[in-house]
Each structure stands twice: as structure tokens, then as C-alpha cells.
Amino acid sequence: MKKLLLALLVASTMIFPIFANGETETEQASGPFVPQQNIEWYCTSSPGGGSDIFTRTIIDIINEEGLANGQNIVMQYKTDGAGEVGRNIVSNIKGDKANYTLLTFNSGDLMPMCKNTNLRFEDFQPIAHMAVDKHLIFIGENSRFSSFEDVIEALKNGEQIVLGGSKGDDIACYNALLKELGVESTQFAYIAHDGSGAAITAMLGNHIDLLISKPASASQYVEAKRLTPILALSTSRFPGNLGVAPTLSELGYNDVESPNWRSVIGPKNMSPEAVQFWSDVLGKVSESDKWNDEYIELKKLVPDYMDTETYSAYGAKFQADYLKTIGKDK
Amino acid sequence: MDNLQLLLTGFISVLTLQNVLVTMLGALLGLLVGAMPGIGSLAGVALLLPLTYKFNPTTAIIMLGSLYYSNMYGGSFSAILLNIPGDSPAVMTAIDGYPMATKKNRPGQALYTSNISSFTGGLIGMCILTFMGPALAELGLKFGPAEMTALLLVAMTSIGWLVGSNPTKGIVLTAVGILIASMGMDTLTGSPRFEFGSIYLLGGVPFIPFVIGTVGFAQVMKLVDEKDKKIEANLTQKLTIKGSMISLHEFKRLIFPALRSGFLGTFVGVLPGAGATTGAFLGYATQKAFKSEEELGTGAIEGIAACESANNAAAAGSFAPLLALGIPGSGTGAVLLGGLMMWGLNPGPLLFTNQPEFCWSLIASLFLANIITLIIALGIIPFLVKILTVDVKLMIPCITVVCIIGSYSSTNSLYGVIIMVISGMFGYIFERNGYSTAPMLLSFVLAPLLESNMRKSFIISHGSIDIFFQNPISLVLILILFTIIATPIVRGIIGVVKNHNKN
Amino acid sequence: MGNSKFGTKNILPLVTLIIGLLFSSLGFFKYGFWDKNIGTLPGFFPTIIGILLIAVSALAFFQSLKEENNYSKLENWYPVFAVFLIIASTFVFGMYFSLAAFLIFWVRVYEKCSWKTTIITFLIMFVIVFGAFGTWLNIQFPKGLIFNAIF
Numbered sequence: 001m002k003k004l005l006l007a008l009l010v011a012s013t014m015i016f017p018i019f020a021n022g023e024t025e026t027e028q029a030s031g032p033f034v035p036q037q038n039i040e041w042y043c044t045s046s047p048g049g050g051s052d053i054f055t056r057t058i059i060d061i062i063n064e065e066g067l068a069n070g071q072n073i074v075m076q077y078k079t080d081g082a083g084e085v086g087r088n089i090v091s092n093i094k095g096d097k098a099n100y101t102l103l104t105f106n107s108g109d110l111m112p113m114c115k116n117t118n119l120r121f122e123d124f125q126p127i128a129h130m131a132v133d134k135h136l137i138f139i140g141e142n143s144r145f146s147s148f149e150d151v152i153e154a155l156k157n158g159e160q161i162v163l164g165g166s167k168g169d170d171i172a173c174y175n176a177l178l179k180e181l182g183v184e185s186t187q188f189a190y191i192a193h194d195g196s197g198a199a200i201t202a203m204l205g206n207h208i209d210l211l212i213s214k215p216a217s218a219s220q221y222v223e224a225k226r227l228t229p230i231l232a233l234s235t236s237r238f239p240g241n242l243g244v245a246p247t248l249s250e251l252g253y254n255d256v257e258s259p260n261w262r263s264v265i266g267p268k269n270m271s272p273e274a275v276q277f278w279s280d281v282l283g284k285v286s287e288s289d290k291w292n293d294e295y296i297e298l299k300k301l302v303p304d305y306m307d308t309e310t311y312s313a314y315g316a317k318f319q320a321d322y323l324k325t326i327g328k329d330k
Numbered sequence: 331m332d333n334l335q336l337l338l339t340g341f342i343s344v345l346t347l348q349n350v351l352v353t354m355l356g357a358l359l360g361l362l363v364g365a366m367p368g369i370g371s372l373a374g375v376a377l378l379l380p381l382t383y384k385f386n387p388t389t390a391i392i393m394l395g396s397l398y399y400s401n402m403y404g405g406s407f408s409a410i411l412l413n414i415p416g417d418s419p420a421v422m423t424a425i426d427g428y429p430m431a432t433k434k435n436r437p438g439q440a441l442y443t444s445n446i447s448s449f450t451g452g453l454i455g456m457c458i459l460t461f462m463g464p465a466l467a468e469l470g471l472k473f474g475p476a477e478m479t480a481l482l483l484v485a486m487t488s489i490g491w492l493v494g495s496n497p498t499k500g501i502v503l504t505a506v507g508i509l510i511a512s513m514g515m516d517t518l519t520g521s522p523r524f525e526f527g528s529i530y531l532l533g534g535v536p537f538i539p540f541v542i543g544t545v546g547f548a549q550v551m552k553l554v555d556e557k558d559k560k561i562e563a564n565l566t567q568k569l570t571i572k573g574s575m576i577s578l579h580e581f582k583r584l585i586f587p588a589l590r591s592g593f594l595g596t597f598v599g600v601l602p603g604a605g606a607t608t609g610a611f612l613g614y615a616t617q618k619a620f621k622s623e624e625e626l627g628t629g630a631i632e633g634i635a636a637c638e639s640a641n642n643a644a645a646a647g648s649f650a651p652l653l654a655l656g657i658p659g660s661g662t663g664a665v666l667l668g669g670l671m672m673w674g675l676n677p678g679p680l681l682f683t684n685q686p687e688f689c690w691s692l693i694a695s696l697f698l699a700n701i702i703t704l705i706i707a708l709g710i711i712p713f714l715v716k717i718l719t720v721d722v723k724l725m726i727p728c729i730t731v732v733c734i735i736g737s738y739s740s741t742n743s744l745y746g747v748i749i750m751v752i753s754g755m756f757g758y759i760f761e762r763n764g765y766s767t768a769p770m771l772l773s774f775v776l777a778p779l780l781e782s783n784m785r786k787s788f789i790i791s792h793g794s795i796d797i798f799f800q801n802p803i804s805l806v807l808i809l810i811l812f813t814i815i816a817t818p819i820v821r822g823i824i825g826v827v828k829n830h831n832k833n
Numbered sequence: 834m835g836n837s838k839f840g841t842k843n844i845l846p847l848v849t850l851i852i853g854l855l856f857s858s859l860g861f862f863k864y865g866f867w868d869k870n871i872g873t874l875p876g877f878f879p880t881i882i883g884i885l886l887i888a889v890s891a892l893a894f895f896q897s898l899k900e901e902n903n904y905s906k907l908e909n910w911y912p913v914f915a916v917f918l919i920i921a922s923t924f925v926f927g928m929y930f931s932l933a934a935f936l937i938f939w940v941r942v943y944e945k946c947s948w949k950t951t952i953i954t955f956l957i958m959f960v961i962v963f964g965a966f967g968t969w970l971n972i973q974f975p976k977g978l979i980f981n982a983i984f
Contacts, residue, residue, distance in 0.1 A: 727936050
């Protein structure tokens with residue numbers, strides 16, 4: 001008898017954890033989508049990074065404003081294979097689960113995905129584009145340049161210049177800049193660092209000539225006068241203390257920009273009703289005060305909500321342009 | 331003594347009941363999280379970050395700071411008791427900590443030594459931070475790619491000292507470690523390297539499962555041999571704090587390594603890219619150059635003291651670039667940075683000027699966390715030692731479960747578990763045949779840093795080797811490097827010449 | 834027990850030699866060695882280390898011919914088999930169940946301990962796994978095909 005009770009106790013403690021996650025499904029009526037179970041939100045970079053903060057901010061806003069029918073949103077970090085495994089998993093999710101899966105996706109994810117795997121934008125369901133980030137070029141305190149015109153002069157004289165930045169979208173911007181200026185990478189070299197922090201460190205220590213970075217990482221150094229922006233890689237000047245930097249068109253060239261966008265996508269098999277639902281939710285998030293005042297302001301991003309249709313077109317074009325630059329267009 | 335005054339104001343704001351309680355909570359959580367293999371300070375801080383949202387920024391950062399810091403204490407617990415490092419800095423602690431706990435039957439003393447050394451190292455780090463923080467951060471900036479390359483080359487030669495009795499086998503595994511580390515995404519070119527077509531290997535071999543497997547799981551396999559040995563009464567030793575205390579003589583033995591490593595570790599913590607793991611390793615390697623009463627690697631107090639002190643000092647040191655310049659020195663620093671920004675603070679060169687109360691409260695709270703963590707850590711030693719009295723037969727399945735959970739948690743997938751078990755198999759086979767796996771783990775950590783810095787140096791110098799000799803810091807380090815390499819060769823030549831002259 | 838015949842101790846250096854060969858050739862031919870403008874290419878470092886490894890492995894191989902063998906017992910490998918089984922079982926039954934089954938099986942059936950020991954061990958590990966990792970740190974362990982199908 002004792003043994004039986006013990007066995008039952010053990011068995012019940014084993015089953016318990018299974019019930020702790022997730023709730024049972026109810027039948028989905030056809031009609032507008034309302035979440036009835038836990039939602040899994042995938043993030044393919046490690047906790048604490050930009051994508052993580054982006055995702056968590058949105059989840060917080062959704063929870064605070066009760067936009068997901070009170071259902072739990074669980075974050076799933078899948079950083080294996082530099083994030084490719086996580087993206088692969090999401091693209092393959094089928095069935096009802098597809099309506100409850102979301103993925104944070106940036107241009108910095110799209111580019112290595114196209115370069116190193118066979119996955120493409122079409123393998124996912126775009127939901128909404130949330131914000132955009134653009135780049136600037138900076139000099140340090142004891143730089144031998146005082147403006148970007150000096151840099152152009154130096155390049156014309158055959159001098160060698162080293163530009164430092166992070167990986168991913170910074171590199172794409174550098175490549176676009178090379179093309180526009182008409183110089184070779186042998187003269188104007190690039191060093192990819194593990195993150196903006198590392199690149200800024202290198203600049204502050206004067207180990208590189210120029211720095212390419214985004215406003216969020218660099219603005220406090222501009223305020224402290226350790227960095228000075230000398231070029232805005234955008235179609236218009238930046239606000240605030242970054243406004244001293246001209247754009248390329250002011251210097252007689254075509255503007256160059258390589259926007260680093262942040263968006264949310266889902267598995268290809270997500271139902272149209274669910275897509276509509278999530279797109280609306282994200283639209284509401286993008287209009288909320290918390291999003292604009294606490295996140296966008298802080299990170300100095302450019303808010304740029306695009307709903308599903310607009311984003312699908314935008315993303316597809318971005319990918320096509322990128323594939324052309326790496327020679328993979330079919 | 332401006333800074334001292336500011337520090338005192340920091341203390342005043344920290345010593346509120348709420349803040350003290352929060353520090354204790356952070357310390358306790360940090361100890362637990364640090365002790366669990368697979369959850370290092372990065373994951374621990376990131377996962378516990380949401381807990382702090384409720385509090386105001388000062389209280390929240392105090393909690394996070396004490397969490398991060400006490401993690402360094404906790405990591406050594408499982409390293410000493412189970413030979414499974416709780417996080418990467420603890421890998422070195424296991425080398426002397428585990429033999430002292432098991433072979434020499436003095437687990438309480440090992441834990442005691444580790445805690446005291448951690449405290450000392452942290453204290454030194456914090457004092458340096460207080461008085462020289464910003465200056466130290468600026469010094470760190472001067473270490474560009476060329477300087478780091480030279481420094482890391484010096485560090486790599488000291489792996490040679492760790493290699494032990496059979497240099498050939500040691501170098502084999504050092505090289506294997508470097509090659510394994512080169513698998514994955516090559517940052518400098520953005521292309522994959524040696525991934526052999528596997529989507530998982532695109533991200534390389536993750537370090538934590540690799541360590542858990544090589545050290546921890548291999549240990550489990552070894553334990554099978556000890557199943558039948560009777561656990562003798564190491565229960566004769568009283569399981570009280572008193573019983574775990576070390577003698578005055580032993581205290582004297584540990585204090586110098588701890589002080590030395592404290593200074594070294596603080597400095598290493600400031601350097602870009604180098605963190606607590608590198609600090610612990612360099613602390614241990616430096617100790618090899620000095621005399622230790624017992625031989626290093628067999629359970630010497632000096633060994634534990636050197637690396638534990640260094641890793642806590644490095645943790646304190648890494649706050650210097652974070653607070654003074656807004657540059658996170660490590661992944662965990664990046665999480666702290668993110669947390670700071672979420673609370674509306676802007677870490678950067680102006681943080682000290684714009685938010686002095688915040689900065690000094692944080693630094694004051696680190697001192698407080700150090701003391702509180704020490705007290706808690708010493709207090710739980712008797713409980714921890716009891717773990718060792720568990721029958722080996724039960725340890726084997728339990729540690730297996732912990733290895734699986736830990737490696738799963740660190741990568742959030744079964745890939746980590748697979749890496750763990752494969753590393754365990756190889757670790758066991760190698761150890762069994764006389765190859766020591768410690769050099770492999772260390773070269774795994776250092777080699778990527780060395781390679782990326784070397785390649786960056788060449789890009790900056792456009793292919794010329796002059797860059798290493800032009801900068802004063804790197805020139806000095808290169809000279810040191812040549813001295814280290816040349817000395818045994820020169821000695822050998824002198825020996826041969828002497829013999830020749832005798833004839 | 835131990836003899837000088839050919840065994841694992843000799844195979845190991847050969848394995849590392851092959852690894853060295855693999856990395857250095859891939860490094861040299863596929864990833865590139867040196868570029869006069871940017872200096873070292875991705876293959877530079879691995880190639881050098883690979884060649885070093887080949888040399889040292891050869892040395893170790895000749896050394897190993899004089900050494901004694903140190904054989905392990907099959908029992909040492911039981912934990913390895915167990916882990917592989919647990920991984921396979923996790924796909925179907927989920928991690929909690931697989932770990933629980935493993936613990937109970939190992940302690941009770943393999944080590945032949947009493948039920949009391951088994952239950953206590955199980956409960957302690959349960960607290961650690963479910964309580965600390967699963968609930969507090971919120972790590973999502975795989976639920977396996979069966980539970981995924983039901984829920």
C-alpha cells in the first residue's frame with residue numbers, strides 16, 4: 001500500500017510540470033483571431049542585446065495594455081548557429097502553433113541568412129516593421145581629419161584609411177559607401193568588431209581612423225566631446241547634436257544609407273486572421289506612449305511602423321537588392 | 331580625497347533598509363545561480379533582470395551589481411565540490427580546488443580559502459576602482475589590437491607552464507583547443523569557417539557545454555571507478571564553520587597570491603575583451619612563477635587563492651570602463667548596460683559627471699555586496715560540505731542530470747547537451763591516456779581573442795609587422811615575450827657550453 | 834594490467850594528426866592564407882596551428898609506442914549511453930519525463946538502492962531541475978512529440 005502511494009506521488013509530481021506550461025486548446029472559430037494559448041516569441045540573439053530589449057519592450061507594452069487576450073508571451077532564445085537554427089525552426093512551424101509564434105527579425109539577421117543559408121524572406125510571414133536606425137561616421141579626439149572633405153582629399157591622394165564598426169548592417173553601409181566614393185577596400189579598409197561597444201573603444205583609443213556607428217551607441221560620446229560626427233549616412237541630417245554632420249549629397253555625391261530595420265515576422269503557415277491580429281497589435285504598440293517615449297526616444301531610433309502589406313514589399317525589395325550585391329540573385 | 335568623500339555619500343544612500351535587503355537578496359541569488367553549472371553570470375543577470383524592474387534605478391542596479399558579483403563566488407562551489415565549474419572563470423578553481431576537497435579531504439578549507447580570496451580580490455578591485463577608476467579605464471583604451479596581441483602571446487606561453495609533466499601531449503591539446511575554437515562565424519569577414527556544412531556549427535562550439543562535458547561529465551565517467559570505495563569518515567572533521575577554518579600559517583600562504591592576483595585581475599578586467607576568465611587564468615599562471623608550498627594542481631591553497639582572487643578582481647575591474655566610459659567589458663556588462671538604459675540612465679563618459687550619486691551608490695553597494703556575500707558564503711560551507719558525503723553511487727546519476735540541464739540551459743537546445751556528451755567522451759579518453767585537458771580549455775578561450783586582435787592589427791598596418799614594434803606598450807610586451815621564450819633556450823645552450831668546457 | 838600493444842593511446846595522436854591535417858589544408862586552400870593588403874586571412878592562424886598539431890601529434894605517436902595502455906571498463910561508458918538515450922527519449926517524451934525515468938531507473942534498478950533512497954534522490958533533483966531551472970529561471974525544456982501532440 002505504502003509503495004503504491006509513493007508511486008502515485010512520484011507519478012503525479014512528474015506530470016505536474018507538463019501542466020505548468022501552456023493551456024489546453026479550444027476550438028478556433030473562423031472569424032477574427034483571438035489568442036487562446038501561450039505565445040512563443042523567438043529571439044535569435046542573446047539576452048541583453050538590442051533584439052532582446054526590443055522584444056521585451058514590445059512584450060511589456062502588450063501585457064500592460066492587455067493586447068493579447070491575457071495570454072502569456074514566452075520568450076524563446078535560440079542562438080544556435082549564429083541564430084540560423086532559430087530562424088529555421090520558426091519558418092518550419094505548421095498548424096495552429098504557427099498562429100502563436102513570433103520572431104524578432106532585423107536587417108542584420110536577413111543579410112547573414114541570405115549569405116550563409118538557403119532561407120529567404122519568402123519562407124516567413126512578414127507581420128510588421130517597427131523602427132529603423134541609420135548610421136553616421138565619426139572621428140575621435142586627436143584625429144588627423146576634421147571633416148569628411150578631408151577624408152575624401154586623403155583618399156584622392158592615395159592615403160590608406162581604416163574604418164571600424166560592428167558587424168552586419170555596418171558592413172553593408174561601408175560597402176555602399178565604397179561604391180559611391182569609387183574607392184577600393186584595399187585603400188579604405190574595414191575592421192568588423194563584435195559590437196558597437198568594441199568599435200567605439202577602438203576609436204577612443206585612436207587605434208582606427210574613422211568609426212561607423214548608430215546614434216544610440218554613439219550619442220553620449222558626442223555629448224562628451226570624445227567623438228565628432230562628420231558624415232550622416234542618410235537622406236537627411238540627424239537631429240540634435242548629430243546635426244553637424246552633412247549628408248553625402250551636400251558634398252556632391254549621391255546619398256548613401258543602409259537602414260538597419262527592426263521588425264516582427266512569423267512562420268509562413270500563420271493564418272491570415274492571425275497575421276491581421278498581430279499586425280494590429282503591433283500597430284497599437286507603435287502608437288503607445290511607452291514605445292515612443294521610453295524606447296524610441298532612448299534608442300534614438302526612427303519610428304517607422306509598416307503594416308504587413310507595406311512591410312512585405314519593403315522586405316522583399318531589400319532582400320533583392322542585397323542578393324544583387326553579394327551576387328546571389330537568380 | 332575627493333573620491334573618498336563621494337564614496338561615503340554613496341554609502342549613505344546605500345545603507346537604507348531596502349537597499350541592504352536587496353543586496354542580500356542579490357547576493358543569495360547570485361551565489362545560487364553562480365553555483366549552477368550552465369548558468370553563468372550572463373544568463374543569470376539577463377534572466378533576473380525583469381525582477382528588478384519594480385525598483386527604482388539605484389536599488390535595481392544595486393541588486394544587479396551584487397548579483398553579478400556574487401556569481402563569481404558561487405561559480406567556485408560546484409567547481410571545488412564536484413569538479414564541475416559553475417561558470418567559465420571557475421575552470422581554474424577546479425584544478426586545485428577539487429583535489430584539495432577530495433584527495434586531501436579538506437573541502438571546508440578549500441571553500442574557505444576560495445571565499446577569503448574572492449573577498450580580498452574583490453576588495454582590491456573595488457579600491458582601485460574607487461580611486462583610479464576613470465584613469466584605469468583610459469589606460470585600458472590604450473590597449474589596441476596590437477597591444478592585446480602581444481599581451482595574449484605572453485599569456486599563451488604561460489599555458490606552457492600549465493602543461494605539466496608531458497609537454498608534447500600538452501601542446502597537442504592546446505592546438506586542438508585552438509582549432510575547435512576557430513569553428514564558426516568569422517567576425518572579421520562575416521563568413522562561416524570550418525562549419526562543415528552544419529547549421530549548428532555556424533555558431534561554433536559553445537563554451538559552457540564544452541567545459542561541462544570535458545571537465546564535469548568526464549568526471550562522472552571517472553567516478554564509476556570509485557563507486558565501490560567506501561566513503562570514509564571525513565565526517566570525523568566537524569561540519570561546522572570552525573571545522574572548516576584554515577590555520578594561521580595557511581592564511582599567510584594564501585594572502586600573497588591573493589593580493590598579487592587582485593591587482594593583476596583588476597587590470598585584466600579593464601582590458602577590452604578580457605574578462606574574469608582571462609583574469610583567473612593569468613592569476614593562476616602568474617602563481618606558477620612563484621613558490622607554492624604544495625605543488626600547483628594537487629590541491630594547493632596558493633592555486634585556489636590566485637585564481638579566485640583574480641576573477642573577483644576582474645569583475646570589479648570591469649566596472650571601470652562600464653561606468654567611466656559606458657563600454658561594457660563583457661557580455662554581462664552589456665546586459666547591465668542595457669538595464670541601465672532601460673531605467674533611463676545613459677552610461678557614457680558623462681555618467682560620473684551627470685549622475686554621481688548613482689555611480690557612487692553602485693560602487694558603495696559593491697563593497698557591501700562583497701561583505702554580505704562573504705558572510706553568507708562562509709555560513710553555508712557546512713551545508714555544502716555535506717554534499718560530498720553523498721554516496722558516489724547516487725552522485726553519478728545526479729551529476730549526469732545536472733550536466734544535461736546545465737548544458738541545455740546554456741544554449742536553450744539539445745545541441746548543448748550533444749556537445750557536452752561528446753566533449754565528455756573525448757575528455758575522458760584523453761585524460762585516461764595522460765593528456766591534461768586544462769590547456770585545451772584555456773586555449774579555447776584565449777585563441778579567438780589572440781587571432782582577432784592579430785588580424786585587426788594587420789588590417790590597421792596594412793599587412794606590415796611594424797605595428798607591433800611601433801607602439802610602446804606592445805614593444806615592451808614583445809620584449810617580455812622574447813625573454814620568456816629565449817630563457818630556457820639560452821639556459822640550455824649555456825648548459826651545453828658549460829659541459830663542453832668541463833671536458 | 835597494461836601492455837604496450839597498439840591501443841587507444843596510439844590512436845589518439847593519429848586522430849589529432851588527422852585533425853591537424855584537415856584544418857591546415859582547409860585553412861590554406863579554402864579560406865586563404867595571406868593577403869598583401871590586409872595581412873592574415875581567415876585561414877592563416879588555423880593553418881599554422883594545424884601544421885604545429887601535425888608535428889606534435891607525430892611526436893606523441895612515437896612516444897606512445899613506448900607507453901602502457903590504460904583501458905577503461907565498459908561501465909565507465911554507461912553514463913554516456915544513458916545521456917544518448919535521454920536525448921533520444923526527450924524527442925518523444927520530453928525532458929522532464931526522460932530525466933525522471935533515468936534517475937529512477939539508475940538508482941533503483943541499476944544501483945539497487947532502496948525505494949526510500951530513490952524517492953529522496955528523485956525529489957531533491959526534482960526541486961533543482963523543475964524548481965530552480967524550470968520555474969525560477971524559466972528555462973523551457975523540450976516537451977517531446979507526445980506532449981506536444983496532446984497539448
